Amino acid sequence: MRLAAGSILLVAVATASASSAFAFSPASLSSRAAGPPAAATRTSSSSSSSSSLRSSSDRPFFASEISDTLDRPPTEGTSSSAPVNGGAATVASRPLGSQELLMLPRQYGPGDATFPPMSHVSAAVLSSTPDVETLGPALEEAMRVHPLLRSVVRGTGEPEERIDAFNMVRRGDADPPTFVERPVGSFAWRDVLDVVDAGDDLEGSWTDAFRSRLDDGIVSTGNNVLWKAELHKSRDGGRCALLLRFNHAISDQSSANLLLDQILSTLASIEDGGSPERYEPNGMPESIENCVLGEEGRSKGVGPDVLNGFSPQTALYVAGKAGEDARGPVTLPDQYAKKQGNPILNALTTISGRAAGGAKDQQEQAGAAGCAGRSSVVQFRTLSEGATAKLLGRCREEGVTISNALSAAAALAATDFIGEGGERTYKVLQSLDMRRYELANKDTCDTVGCHAGSMDLMHGPLPDKLGDAVRSNRKSKSTFWDLAREGRDQTAS
Helix, strand or coil: CECCCCCCCEEEEEEEECCEEEEECCHHHHCCCCCCCCCCCEECCCCCCCCCCCCCCCEECHHHHHHHHCCCCCCCCCCCCCECCCCCCCCCEEECCHHHHHHCCCCCCCCCCCCCCCEEEEEEEECCCCCHHHHHHHHHHHHHHCHHHHEEEECCCCCCEECCCCCCCEECCCCCCEEEECCCCCCCHHHCEEEEEEECCHHHHHHHHHHHHHHCCCCCCCCCCCEEEEEEEECCCCCEEEEEEEEHHHCCHHHHHHHHHHHHHHHHHHHCCCCCCCECCCCCCCCHHHHHHCHHHCCCCCCCCCCCCCCHHHHHHHHHHHHHHHHCECCCCHHHHHHHCCHHHHHHHHHCCCCCCCCCCHHHHHHCCCCCCCCCCCCCCCCCHHHHHHHHHHHHHHCCCHHHHHHHHHHHHHHCCCCCCCEEEEEEEEEEEHHHHCCCCCCCCCCCCCCEEEEEEEEEEEECCHHHHHHCCCCCCHHHHHHHHHHHHHHHC
8 A cells, every 4th residue: 555656654643632542553544443544545445435535546545444443334425525627615604513612612601711622633644754845735625625624713602691690591692603614715725734843753743742732722713724734844854744633613533534535645646746636625514413403403592492302312311411420430530639629619610601721821720620720641552453453353252342442441541540449430431423323414524524422431330450450360351341341332322
């Protein structure tokens, strides 16, 4: 497999949103194991996938590989990204959906406190470095095809009226935050690409940037696009790292797969001596809510249709979430637990619109409750081809997905440093590709957008140091697989 006469090959990849990250070797693609893609290479395979840009020539291979990896069934239908000789997308706009507002985020209170944006970062390590003047046109081609890559957000989000004591419950939506697609050519590649001199420490350069970008999100100003690219170049001109960072309101991992696929395939076309392959510009993607529930199945907030879409299943879900705290899931290791403060007062802090997090200045850290000034902890790990293949095979034998195994591993690892001599319940946030649940207006992942959801998996109570006991065979390895099946069953219920 190659990209442009063998000039660029996949070396490694990492991805994260908010507070988790995974890194994988090339085996994560060839063995169809869990993990996001890194660099697109080309093959003559003719199979299609909901996360690939289809064309009449060689298809970038890894998007279909990754759709199997993420345990997402392929989406039926054809792509709107067919090759063309040019053209421009119809300029469009639409209000952000609820999930997009959470990621952006819309500011909850009328005061000065700022809730930070949710970040999504994906990085690919490549075996050689593309010329910037070649990479630039590939980025512009991506912006031409995917409208959210050249869209801005307009609208204050301020309601007509706030009707509760905390000024949080809204009535009316006079000026909703709205995606406004800008015409093709409004932004050039220099508006989104930063070139970083990594010197002799390429890995240190891109991993440090990865950690930083995860907590330093892209804020909407009303006139800026909500994504950026970074090319980390080593001194010897060999390997490089291509890092993509998004405001999570416009991206999910399937979208990042798709975008990397297209950018690097366009590079291949240019480096092979031809013009970049042109694709039909996509339309503005629908929100998750419209795709799952449809326009008429959604609550419109306070008013006569506030209960639209509410069902017995909704009531059961809300009751279940409300009862989770009764199991006392742990949030911090014992040595930090005393700093959490009163949980009721912390909740009131958040409800009142004062963000428990975000800005890291001294005043905020001193005055806000709980997690003010927090930063994400990122660990990078690489699986060999053999280990990846074994993991995938064992997961299939045990009847679980690799996502189920990762959630079990996270819970067991947490038991090793959370404390000693007790039992705890752990809450693991599991990412979901919501496209599998979309019935009203299914998104086919032909364009970049946010169709990511999540759910909490509850594991426990688990004794402290259980992970160490399993690794040292003082506890059966079946403990691990039982936890993975527990996560599988909770996801399916």
